[in-house]
Amino acid sequence: MTLIVEFEIATPILRRTVDAVSRIDVEEIYQSATGETKLICWVYGDDLGSVETAFDDDDTVRAYTRLEEPNGHRLYSVTLSERGQSHLTYPTAAEYDIGYHEITVTEDTQIRARVPTREALFAYRDVCHEKDIPFRIQRIFQESDRTGDRYGVTDRQREALVVALEEGYFDVPRSTTLTAVADELGISDQALSARLRRGQANLLRTTLRDGAPS
Known part of the structure; x- marks a missing residue:
């Protein structure tokens, strides 16, 4: 049975930046055509005027671009530096078919993920330890035990999918x-x-590849 796992890792990625703001939500992680690792992330805080200075001082960030600034928060595209990429655990998650649902950076990095087996979770944990990244499990659920995750989508992904569907x-x-x-x-x-791409991918994994939940 597929698991929903909530855990914390103490990674240096965006650590200096988040010290200047209140929270960073990572929307997407991907690799560019040139092999660079990029994050699409929302930045929240009372004083967002300091965030770009914090990016400049963050040795896990090589470059950044402000994409949007709605309602008092900002959306950035962030390119990781070589040091940032060396601490990235996302490739390991992909190797073990672990799908990140939510990533929130505050004092630590909180991740909610869909994990196919406990063996995959422990293999991922071991790689974190090899990278000297502290790893702590907070909660583990059977996927069917979480009504909000019944089809493997987060609340924000579900909202986006439903609105897109209703609007045609x-x-x-x-x-x-x-x-x-x-x-x-x-x-x-x-x-x-x-958000739509990630929501559709999670939905397809839980319905077509793994079988619809009962």
């Missing part, structure tokens, strides 16, 4: 645009696109 984004031909749905949700086109 998935119709053929489409009745609305990505921009219109993004405006409805109060987020950028890029953030919505990432």
Whole structure:
């Protein structure tokens, strides 16, 4: 039975940056065509004027681009430095078919993930220890025990999918645009696109590849 695991890791990635703000939510992790690792992330805090100075001082960040600034928070594309990439555990998660649902950086990095087996979880934990990254499990659930995760999607992914469906984004031909749905949700086109892709991937994994939950 697939597991939903909530755990903390003490990684240096974005550590100096988050000290200047209150919270960072990582929306997406991907590798560019040139092999660089990039994060799409939301930054929250009372004084966002200091965040870009913090990025400049953060040795896990090589470059960043501000994408959006709605309602008092900011969306950034962040390119990790060589040091940042060396502490990244996402490739290991992908190797063991572990899917990140939510990543929140505060004092530590909190991750909620979908894990196929306990063996995969322990293998991931061992790699964290090899990288000298402290790892602590907070909670483990059977996937079927979490109503909100019944189809493997987070609340934000579910909201995006439902609004896109109701507005006709998935119709053929489409009745609305990505921009219109993004405006409805109060987020950028890029953030919505990432949220829909991750939500659809999680949904397909839990229904087509692994079988629909009972």
